[in-house]
Amino acid sequence: MKIPEKTVRRLSLYYRCLYFLSQQGAYNLSSKSLADLLELEPAQVRKDLSYFGQFGKKGKGYDVLELKNEIAKILGLEKGRKVAIIGIGNLGNALLSFKGFEVLGFQVVAIFDNSPNKIGKKYHGKICQDISAFPAIVRREKIDIAILTVPTESAQEVARLVSNSGIKAILNFAPAHLNVPKGVAVSNIDLAVELKSLSYFAGQKQ
Amino acid sequence: MKIPEKTVRRLSLYYRCLYFLSQQGAYNLSSKSLADLLELEPAQVRKDLSYFGQFGKKGKGYDVLELKNEIAKILGLEKGRKVAIIGIGNLGNALLSFKGFEVLGFQVVAIFDNSPNKIGKKYHGKICQDISAFPAIVRREKIDIAILTVPTESAQEVARLVSNSGIKAILNFAPAHLNVPKGVAVSNIDLAVELKSLSYFAGQKQ
């Protein structure tokens, strides 16, 4: 069955709530209380979960830890995902400095650039590899996701290289539409789209 | 009439294509050629635009420059939007170093933090202000959009301050759901959601 993309995105949000609730010692919650935390409808939560199975108990709700683990399984997070960052400039370095990856269950196992000034140097404890070594390192390290923080002009070219190396998921920060083969998932984090949409919703300037 | 949020987001993408096409000297395009650039349907492009008016010519298509300007008007970009960055840590600094804001038609007019180590110091040519001065500076500078790059624990508190200062749009990088008054638009750029969704779409690990 085809799962709506929005459902998958909400599962990530549910996971985060469950993670914090479990840390706070909560052991049970209802679809209503989860929905309230995220300003959603309870039916939405139940429907989303129902695509994947029956995780709750009538009259009781869901076991926090159990549901968290079920969602981790659905999202493929149990074993930890391996990530590469390509393009070690401003943004690439900010991401590298980000302590949150491990908490998220992701591990940055390799970093790449094409600049002779950067290849071989250490950034946040990791040696920057030559982008041309990418296909070999992907195979060796079993990398799951490539994060692209390269200039816009290079993004398509790098996306092609990445796709041809067998990577099935790309997180792209460059403001460009990437053409990739079917079967490769691309998420775009696009500052321009966000700012311009906000500009619209903030209303016309008086 | 209520405009779908997805339509607004696509308008930003159309704008970017039109911007590049105009730079390349193109003066006319069809809904089909615009759609092809973004892997969309031509009817989608036309429907999106039709919410706001009639910008094309039958048998001819759209004038690139004219359509670009119309979309700028729709999105409220003509005059330039003023932006503040709150939280001058790793991510805030990466954003500050980002040259793209001006090209996008956005101007970072003030930056804020609450750390005595940062207040008063210069970052990328801008003096970091005390967050407690935010309401006054918003009014003085007529800031439109607040970008939040504060730690997750502070995000809700800062969002409240920002909303109470009359800001109508927030771009939030903290992995937290922000409760804000009606009429305030929030966009979340959420690395965790993107990575976890990609993890799902990349398939279960074998």
Place this chain on the structure above:
DNA sequence: CTTCATATGTGAAAATATTCACATAATTTT
């Protein structure tokens, strides 16, 4: 001038996504 090709704008239809509402079951109260 007429015909042909092109491409918009938009109601209608189809596809998707959300919400309702209720049968069902577990738990708590009396």
Place this chain on the structure above:
DNA sequence: AAAATTATGTGAATATTTTCACATATGAAG
């Protein structure tokens, strides 16, 4: 032990979004 309360899971209903399909207009070719 019965009644009342709570809350799931899910078909059906509703709402939203996308796509179709065509009347209509424009420009080019003959």
